[in-house]
Amino acid sequence: MAEQAAVTRKNQKVGQVVSTKMAKTIVVEVSRRVPHPVYKRIISKRKKFYAHDEQGLAKMGDVVRITESRPLSKTKRWTLSEVVRKAVQVSVEPSDLDVIPGVVETEGGKKKGR
Numbered sequence: 001m002a003e004q005a006a007v008t009r010k011n012q013k014v015g016q017v018v019s020t021k022m023a024k025t026i027v028v029e030v031s032r033r034v035p036h037p038v039y040k041r042i043i044s045k046r047k048k049f050y051a052h053d054e055q056g057l058a059k060m061g062d063v064v065r066i067t068e069s070r071p072l073s074k075t076k077r078w079t080l081s082e083v084v085r086k087a088v089q090v091s092v093e094p095s096d097l098d099v100i101p102g103v104v105e106t107e108g109g110k111k112k113g114r
Helices: 094-098
Strands: 012-022 025-035 042-052 063-068 076-085 103-105 111-113
Touching: 012 042, 012 076, 025 063, 025 076, 042 063
Parallel strands: 042 076
Antiparallel strands: 012 025, 012 063, 025 042, 063 076, 103 111
16 A cells, blocks of 8 residues: 555645744744624735744745744744745846936045035
């Protein structure tokens, strides 16, 4: 008989990475749309989860899947399962960063506003 893959019954969520400033930790914002309890209008609710990212695979704006785990710290109870979709990286030419609109360089290298 073929071996069956281990079925995990742990909770999983899909959300967008909003912060990668901590070491081995990402902040994932999960959004969901629910009807208002009284007015029945669809509203968006969002919640942030701290997840463990050992290899540092996730970047800002990526859509990721996180899985429930044992408590790893005071606030961290999730681990990164996979990166579902990478964020679009916008490249900027270094020469574009040197030019400031409205500022003209004068003799001696000093900048003067218009």
